[in-house]
Amino acid sequence: MLFRQRYIGLIDRYKDRLPVHDDTRIISLGEGNTPLIRLNNIPALLQKDVDIYIKYEGLNPTGSFKDRGMTMAVTKAVEEGSKAIICASTGNTSASAAAYASRAGITAFVLIPEGKIALGKLAQAMMHGAVVLQIRGNFDAGMQLVKEVAEHTPVTIVNSINPYRLQGQKTAAFEILEELGASPDYHCIPVGNAGNITAHWMGYSEYHKNGIVNTRPVMVGYQAAGSAPFLRGAMVENPETVATAIRIGHPQSWDKAWNVQKDSSGWFDECTDKVILDAQKMLAEKEGIFCEPASATSLAGAMQDIKTGKIPEGSKIVCTLTGHGLKDPDTAIKQSGGEGSLITIDATLDSVRSAIMDHY
Ligand SMILES: *Cc1c(COP(=O)(O)O)cnc(C)c1O
Numbered sequence: 001m002l003f004r005q006r007y008i009g010l011i012d013r014y015k016d017r018l019p020v021h022d023d024t025r026i027i028s029l030g031e032g033n034t035p036l037i038r039l040n041n042i043p044a045l046l047q048k049d050v051d052i053y054i055k056y057e058g059l060n061p062t063g064s065f066k067d068r069g070m071t072m073a074v075t076k077a078v079e080e081g082s083k084a085i086i087c088a089s090t091g092n093t094s095a096s097a098a099a100y101a102s103r104a105g106i107t108a109f110v111l112i113p114e115g116k117i118a119l120g121k122l123a124q125a126m127m128h129g130a131v132v133l134q135i136r137g138n139f140d141a142g143m144q145l146v147k148e149v150a151e152h153t154p155v156t157i158v159n160s161i162n163p164y165r166l167q168g169q170k171t172a173a174f175e176i177l178e179e180l181g182a183s184p185d186y187h188c189i190p191v192g193n194a195g196n197i198t199a200h201w202m203g204y205s206e207y208h209k210n211g212i213v214n215t216r217p218v219m220v221g222y223q224a225a226g227s228a229p230f231l232r233g234a235m236v237e238n239p240e241t242v243a244t245a246i247r248i249g250h251p252q253s254w255d256k257a258w259n260v261q262k263d264s265s266g267w268f269d270e271c272t273d274k275v276i277l278d279a280q281k282m283l284a285e286k287e288g289i290f291c292e293p294a295s296a297t298s299l300a301g302a303m304q305d306i307k308t309g310k311i312p313e314g315s316k317i318v319c320t321l322t323g324h325g326l327k328d329p330d331t332a333i334k335q336s337g338g339e340g341s342l343i344t345i346d347a348t349l350d351s352v353r354s355a356i357m358d359h360y
Helices: 042-046 066-079 092-104 119-127 139-152 163-169 171-180 195-209 254-263 273-287 293-308 329-335 349-359
Strands: 036-038 051-056 084-088 107-113 131-135 186-190 218-224 267-271 316-321
Touching (some): 036 171, 042 273, 051 293, 066 084, 084 139, 107 139, 119 329, 171 316, 195 218, 195 254, 293 316
Parallel strands (some): 186 218
Antiparallel strands (some): 036 051
16 A cells, blocks of 8 residues: 655654643644755765765755744744744744744744845745844844843744744754664754754754663854854854854854853864855755755865864764755855856757857
């Protein structure tokens, strides 16, 4: 008989490990269960004997890992009777909040930094009918405002300071462990507010504590050089980077992430915008995997540390790709030479044939 169990979403999948009840109304779009793709070509280009896996979180319903946390946050908000949710966002949280709010039939208010959000993310928030408040300020200013306004207004914050967000996001670590059958040696991940690195460590630790796996990975968090408070050891007032999703100077999970670093014997490092964009292009060109700039920071950083030997040969490495490349078409087209670099020809057989021969 032909049968494949329908995948309903990560809350259903991990019900016994998440704070839900049997009668909880689950707000889901089928998030999670993302591919773990082993890189074929890049390790050879690095001339290093390493095993690199990509956890392709861009394949979640709204195109980023935020959906893992949002299904939990919105499910609990609805369970607790909330009629509206609110977040500050560099883009992906607003897209996810907007989608899950419309699914639940409640209102999403999103605060985004004017002019600093990738086009795809803005399109999503608008399309799902969120109330989009563009502020003349950056993410950190928006986050501060959200915290203050939520004290006096009946809205539930769905940023990663909402503990249900991290509960949902820890399931990415479960999936990795189940698929590899053991812990990777290193887990490399982009860091903005540092909620996701914290959530992954929670997930790894939960399976470790329950004896499902014997070891846990070394957690390595990478930031963009212009926006790297964990490297500076202090908040950054005017963060700047092409990787807008991690353009954050005041990480909300500051203490938690330092604990992850200590507990896992890991480290933080930074990548320049150029190195980030090169890694994004390399993934797209050499492996067929398209992620947004911030996401490529994990592989960019891993490659830096593989080259220096800080991540030694023989290692099994997982890099999280946090968001889909289609989120930020402007940056993608720009770094592929711009629309001016397209080959324009007459609509004739001769022109097509000679263009093919020119590039064969
Ligand atoms: C939110 C986000 C991050 C940063 O995650 P944190 O939990 O804030 O550290 C990285 N990349 C993308 C694409 C994101 O949307």
